[in-house]
Amino acid sequence: MMHTGCTVLLGFLLASAANAENPLQNDPHAADVGRGVFRIYCSPCHGIRGQGARGPDLTQAISGSGKSDDDLFRIVSEGSPGTEMPGFTGPLDEENRWRTVSYLRSIAGQRPAPLAGNxxxxxxxxxxxxxxxxxxxxxxxxxxxxxxxxxxxxxxxxxxxxxxxxxxxxxITPGYNAIVVVQKDGKKITGVERGYDNFTAQLMDSKEEFHSFDKAAVASMKLESRSLMxxxxxxxxxxxxxxxxxxxxxxxxxxxxxx
Ligand code: HEC
Ligand code: HEC
CATH class of the missing domain: 1.10.760.10 (Cytochrome c-like domain)
Structure with missing residues (x-):
């Protein structure tokens, strides 16, 4: 009897989450377990403590943004379309996604804004x-x-x-490597990658002119692991x-x- 009651209650909490708060908000271990989940799935982009890396600093991004727990849950589930933030419905079940939300709340606002500049x-x-x-x-x-x-x-x-x-x-931001082509007459053309495979190279030069080359028709072409910046x-x-x-x-x- 007890067991059924708990299951019904949990089901109710999960269902009612659609318009409100984290169903795990009274679970004292949710943020701790969420930290472990975060380290595995999120730290490659957000840093080991959520302090940011190639992805934003979540100790700050969330606090000023007015996002609800439900908004965060949706971002973790579906990702942010059109950005590098992926969705996690595949790798993480609903409970683990809520645990990462608990963890995010526990670190939000932890660090003061560090920017001294104007x-x-x-x-x-x-x-x-x-x-x-x-x-x-x-x-x-x-x-x-x-x-x-x-x-x-x-x-x-x-x-x-x-x-x-x-x-x-x-x-280097993916898709923005430098390409260097040397033509058979010795002329060298450098630009940012617009396409590259074993046979062809497309690039945009500093005048924003587009060039396309066949490997067979040039002396050499190379996709370099450096930035034009x-x-x-x-x-x-x-x-x-x-x-x-x-x-x-x-x-x-x-x-x-x-x-
Ligand atoms: C492949 C890199 C990557 C991974 C992995 C990743 N994120 Fe993100 N995340 C990003 C980027 C980049 C953004 C910024 C998106 C944008 O341009 O607005 C972002 C944005 C977010 C935001 C919105 C922040 C805001 O400003 O409101 C949240 C919340 C978030 N991520 C949580 C997570 C959580 C939790 C995980 C792990 C379950 C995770 N992310 C995994 C790259 C990643
Ligand atoms: C000659 C062209 C050029 C100039 C000038 C230049 N950049 Fe860049 N920048 C690039 C290219 C190409 C990339 C992509 C490759 C890479 O990651 O470095 C880039 C990348 C970046 C990135 C990373 C973007 C990302 O998606 O993470 C930032 C930030 C940036 N530049 C800021 C600046 C600022 C600020 C200045 C001026 C102080 C500047 N750039 C001047 C060409 C330039």
Whole structure:
């Protein structure tokens, strides 16, 4: 009798979760078990303590965002369409997905916002002296050699953005490697990858012109594991300019970050 009652109660809680809170919110072990699940499934992108890596810093992203437990559960289940955040209905059952939500709540707001810089000064730098707009678009303005940065502040952690600016070749955004082709007359053409296989290479050069090559018709073609983004910003920018630039990048796609 007891057993049936519990099952019915659990079923009710799971069903009623559609419009409300975490059904495990009174389970004192949920966040602990969720931490273990997080380390296996989430830490490759969000860092071992959720502090962010190539994926956003979840100790901060969640607290200011007004997201409910149910919103978080939906993101963990379905992913965020059109972004690198995958859904986990396959690898994780419903209870384990709720446990990761419990864990996320336990770390939310744990760390203060670390950005010392001034985003307005960073914006001036970005569109001016630092020349970033030559290769990157923000809200449809700018160049196309590099990835669109309109939402980069909600897609990446601050530490990852710093690394992207200082050592661009350390972790190349998939689909944005450099391609170098040497033609039979010795002419060398360098650009960003737009397609590459054993027989052909497509690239976009710094004038945003598209080129397509057959391997048989050129002296050599190579997909390089380096970025076309200059690796000299650590020298060109002062420490405070870099902080300002990062504050600007971190605000992109995160309206709450400006507050
Ligand atoms: C393959 C990398 C990857 C994995 C694995 C991953 N995430 Fe994400 N996650 C991301 C990225 C990238 C974003 C930012 C998406 C965007 O551009 O808005 C994100 C966003 C999120 C958000 C939304 C944050 C916000 O701003 O509201 C939550 C919550 C989240 N992830 C939780 C998880 C949990 C929990 C797991 C493990 C079950 C997980 N993620 C696994 C890459 C990943
Ligand atoms: C000559 C073109 C060029 C310039 C100039 C340039 N970038 Fe890039 N950037 C790229 C390319 C190509 C990539 C993708 C390869 C990689 O990951 O480095 C990239 C990648 C990035 C990324 C990582 C994006 C992601 O999806 O994770 C960030 C952030 C970035 N650039 C910011 C900047 C900033 C800020 C500036 C100015 C200080 C700048 N870039 C100047 C070409 C450029």
């Amino acid at each position: 985003p307005a000064a960073g914006r001036d730098l970005y569109w001016g002296k630092a020349g970033c707009a030559a290769c990157h678009r923000i809200n449809s303005k700018g160049g196309r050699q590099g990835p669109d940065l309109s939402r980069i502040g909600s897609a990446r952690s601050a530490s990852y953005l710093r690394e992207s600016v200082l050592t661009p070749s350390a972790d 200059p690796d000299t910003y650590g020298k060109l920018l002062s420490a405070s300019e870099l902080d300002n630039l990062l504050a600007y990048l971190s605000s992109l796609g995160r309206p709450e970050a400006g507050k």
